[in-house]
Amino acid sequence: MAGNRTKYIICIFLLLTAFFFSAGIKDLIPAGRGTDLKIGVFADSYWGVHNGYEHRIPDDAIRMFEKDHPGISVSYETGILKEDYTEWLAEQIMKGEAPDVFFVLPEDFDLLIKMHALEDITEYVDKDKDFNKEMFYRSAYRFGSFDNAQYLLPFECAPELMFANTTILEKDGIETPPLNWTWDEFYDICKKVTADTTGDKKTDVFGTVNYTWKEAFAANGNRLFSTDGRECDFADTKITTALTFLDELNSLNEGNKENARYFEKGNVAFQPMYYASYRDFIKNPLRESLYEDFELTFLTMPAGSEGDNTSILDTLCIGMYSKSRHKKEAWDFIKMLTTDETLQSEIFRYSEGLSPCRDITERELKKELGDRAYGSQNINMDVVRHAMDTAVPKYTFYGQDEAESAVEYAVNEILSGEGNIRMEQVIQDRKIKGILSGE
Amino acid sequence: MNKERSDNIKTPVTGQSILMESMMHLNFWILAFVLFIVSRSTSGMIHERSALSFLTQTEAIPALPVNTIILISILYLCLILLLSITDEKGTNLVFKLCLETITVIWISELTGFSYTGMFLMVFADLMRNQMSRRDRTIAIIALGVFYLILDSSVLNFWLRRISIDDYLIYYSADYAGLIKGVLKIGSLLNTFLFILFMLYQIRKHMNENERIMMLNESLKEANIKLEEYSKSSALMAQTAERNRLAREIHDTIGHALTGIVTGLDACLMMFDKDRDLVKTQLGAIAEVARNGMTDVRQSVKALRPDALEKLPLDEAIEKLIDEMGRSTGVNIDYHCHDKLSDAFDETEEETIYRTIQESITNAISHGNASNINIEIKRSEDNMLTIEIKDNGSGSIDFEKGFGLTHMEERLNMLGGSLYIDGSDGFTVRAQMPIRWGAREN
Numbered sequence A: 001m002a003g004n005r006t007k008y009i010i011c012i013f014l015l016l017t018a019f020f021f022s023a024g025i026k027d028l029i030p031a032g033r034g035t036d037l038k039i040g041v042f043a044d045s046y047w048g049v050h051n052g053y054e055h056r057i058p059d060d061a062i063r064m065f066e067k068d069h070p071g072i073s074v075s076y077e078t079g080i081l082k083e084d085y086t087e088w089l090a091e092q093i094m095k096g097e098a099p100d101v102f103f104v105l106p107e108d109f110d111l112l113i114k115m116h117a118l119e120d121i122t123e124y125v126d127k128d129k130d131f132n133k134e135m136f137y138r139s140a141y142r143f144g145s146f147d148n149a150q151y152l153l154p155f156e157c158a159p160e161l162m163f164a165n166t167t168i169l170e171k172d173g174i175e176t177p178p179l180n181w182t183w184d185e186f187y188d189i190c191k192k193v194t195a196d197t198t199g200d201k202k203t204d205v206f207g208t209v210n211y212t213w214k215e216a217f218a219a220n221g222n223r224l225f226s227t228d229g230r231e232c233d234f235a236d237t238k239i240t241t242a243l244t245f246l247d248e249l250n251s252l253n254e255g256n257k258e259n260a261r262y263f264e265k266g267n268v269a270f271q272p273m274y275y276a277s278y279r280d281f282i283k284n285p286l287r288e289s290l291y292e293d294f295e296l297t298f299l300t301m302p303a304g305s306e307g308d309n310t311s312i313l314d315t316l317c318i319g320m321y322s323k324s325r326h327k328k329e330a331w332d333f334i335k336m337l338t339t340d341e342t343l344q345s346e347i348f349r350y351s352e353g354l355s356p357c358r359d360i361t362e363r364e365l366k367k368e369l370g371d372r373a374y375g376s377q378n379i380n381m382d383v384v385r386h387a388m389d390t391a392v393p394k395y396t397f398y399g400q401d402e403a404e405s406a407v408e409y410a411v412n413e414i415l416s417g418e419g420n421i422r423m424e425q426v427i428q429d430r431k432i433k434g435i436l437s438g439e
Numbered sequence B: 001m002n003k004e005r006s007d008n009i010k011t012p013v014t015g016q017s018i019l020m021e022s023m024m025h026l027n028f029w030i031l032a033f034v035l036f037i038v039s040r041s042t043s044g045m046i047h048e049r050s051a052l053s054f055l056t057q058t059e060a061i062p063a064l065p066v067n068t069i070i071l072i073s074i075l076y077l078c079l080i081l082l083l084s085i086t087d088e089k090g091t092n093l094v095f096k097l098c099l100e101t102i103t104v105i106w107i108s109e110l111t112g113f114s115y116t117g118m119f120l121m122v123f124a125d126l127m128r129n130q131m132s133r134r135d136r137t138i139a140i141i142a143l144g145v146f147y148l149i150l151d152s153s154v155l156n157f158w159l160r161r162i163s164i165d166d167y168l169i170y171y172s173a174d175y176a177g178l179i180k181g182v183l184k185i186g187s188l189l190n191t192f193l194f195i196l197f198m199l200y201q202i203r204k205h206m207n208e209n210e211r212i213m214m215l216n217e218s219l220k221e222a223n224i225k226l227e228e229y230s231k232s233s234a235l236m237a238q239t240a241e242r243n244r245l246a247r248e249i250h251d252t253i254g255h256a257l258t259g260i261v262t263g264l265d266a267c268l269m270m271f272d273k274d275r276d277l278v279k280t281q282l283g284a285i286a287e288v289a290r291n292g293m294t295d296v297r298q299s300v301k302a303l304r305p306d307a308l309e310k311l312p313l314d315e316a317i318e319k320l321i322d323e324m325g326r327s328t329g330v331n332i333d334y335h336c337h338d339k340l341s342d343a344f345d346e347t348e349e350e351t352i353y354r355t356i357q358e359s360i361t362n363a364i365s366h367g368n369a370s371n372i373n374i375e376i377k378r379s380e381d382n383m384l385t386i387e388i389k390d391n392g393s394g395s396i397d398f399e400k401g402f403g404l405t406h407m408e409e410r411l412n413m414l415g416g417s418l419y420i421d422g423s424d425g426f427t428v429r430a431q432m433p434i435r436w437g438a439r440e441n
Helices: A002-022 A056-068 A082-095 A106-114 A122-127 A138-143 A166-171 A183-193 A213-219 A237-251 A275-283 A327-339 A341-350 A358-370 A377-390 A400-416 A421-436 B002-047 B051-058 B065-084 B090-110 B118-128 B133-151 B154-158 B164-170 B173-270 B275-303 B306-310 B313-328 B346-365 B402-413 B436-440
Strands: A035-040 A072-076 A101-104 A152-165 A206-208 A268-274 A296-299 A312-320 B331-336 B371-378 B383-390 B417-421 B426-433
Touching (some): A002 B065, A002 B090, A035 A327, A056 A341, A082 A106, A101 A327, A152 A377, A166 A296, A183 A237, A183 A268, A213 A312, A213 A400, A237 A421, A268 A275, A327 A341, A358 A377, A400 A421, B002 B164, B002 B173, B065 B090, B065 B118, B090 B118, B090 B133, B118 B173, B133 B154, B313 B331, B346 B371, B346 B383, B346 B402
Parallel strands (some): A035 A072
Antiparallel strands (some): A101 A312, B371 B383
């Protein structure tokens, strides 16, 4: 019997050992003097621009952070490209070496949520007195929340705005459209400016370029995909309206396809563009000759007949790993990276996006646009504010690019075909759903 | 006989422990195989850049294989230790089975519910232990429910766990099929071992039953022999008693009567010749008769129970109770509210004594009583009540045997009565009038 008692004691000891081991008691033991905070960054620009400022902002952030937090060293792995970043992150997670803080590509957000890889930072957001979420543009901040909990903070973002060639507009005596302009006004202006100025019977001034179904669906208030990307509502009547509008818009250029439409060369009145692309253009010395011959301004996106002046917002966020052992430090780092004035203003110098912090963006944007004074700066600021507060996110689920190419194909089929739009919609809806469910 | 019996018990136990050990080995290797596949595919996926597609599919962060291996090793060691504890009973057994179940659930959780065969070991452990039928049924149902829930992938629906199937996407379809096949074979072998174990268990039970039946048989034989022996010994005692009586009669009454008869014959012859001499002779004859009387009295005394002969009634009864209690281990409570000695004549004393003696004997031999309560008291109307109550099996339909009949006859002769009740234990209540004591009081 004494033997049995010993066995019981050993068993209970083993079970307790296993329990503490799985509860991660080794994580509770202080990791020595220095704390090593790992961060996950990618080397190249999120906006796909080769700007030569690899890791510039993270490096500055680390320098500042280490100065403010003695004893903590921050490190990251260099040389990971954006296209490999998600795979790299997945590998780190599987190896158990995931960084404490990492940039989250908007497309990966829902995947990381489903994996429970992201720490819910709602508590930090609510309790940290130094932090005020009101400083962010609403849409940018909202992107990082899921199911009423906050997981990410926006680091950098770029709204899609409607860029207008004011030279063309002024020539035709058209006033700059207001903030709440609509598809009808948009169509009227496009129709008015479309002209053959050289008399060769070929249109050489165009209404718009690159206004695609994405912009049209967003303007008409249709998100198309469910947030988890498993459902799609392509047969919706809002889509019908949007497709009809696109069809009308396309018909303006019907039979005039010889001359290419280049907004940057000055022969197109409107082009929707992400602010990041615009910055790339104006800052790139090779492209300086472009945009030279005309004045331009940016506007809100025109509202659809059943929607609002809704822009699309692309947001690069930053989040905390749910199994991080240094959550307090991780939060401090995230907070600094997203709210520090110096770091956030660096976005305007070393990157192409806008800061999600309202005050910083407005100040820096004024500075940036002041160099190229055109239009009324106040209007421009209202446009940015409106766009950033009401925008819908560009990405909502992992694998959205594949799903969108299916929609792209469907839209092209419908617009190039002669059939009834409603009928075609139902047919294509089924096809897209098939692709989404993984067939 | 003894040797044969121990063989009967030992053989199945050895077979069972071999089977149990085989199951431990087999489960160890199956778990090792599962863990090997998990760690192999994890490192493979990391190296071959398919970690992302794996995570996209599982939508959960897998545990580090090293951690899983360490945890499962600890838990499996714990399980084996628990299984090696045998012959537990009651709460200890329940505690042990609970620990085993927890360990097994934990291990299968760690494998993402990919393998749950360890449950059969707990089942086997449950079956080989002694338990009441009700407890066993409850335990089997509880374990069965756990096993079903774990083995069907119901749990995986709510608790997203990464199972071996998820890891198999790393392998080509052929290899995945092979791995699944190996696992299937392992788990079938495990089931097969479990079935063998149960067969042994059934055989063991059957052997046990057979053995009990054999024991019953021999017990019955012994009982019959014992009965015969007790009959013959009673007969012998009777004969001895008769011989003794004959001897006593011969020695006392016979002797005296012979003297009296011879003396009286002489008297008859001398009656007419010398009356004075006859007178003297008759005096002598009377003396002989008186002596004979004394002898008879002494003989009768000699036939009485020893204790009564030597001790007063109170002490005799106490001695009887003490001896009976000590020799049989039965607890006998004796309460007497009056002094009994010198209150009764010999016949009455003997009746009281015999009544108590007979009742205790009956309670022990027929009722299997463990507790006997004896109470003697005197009632208002000068009746003595002796009540002997036991907690034995009692009997509602009983036939008065020799003992009880004799007891009743004796009491009736003294103007008393006997009351018997066998519904709650066995109660004997004897009543007899008190004659001398009445005067004393």
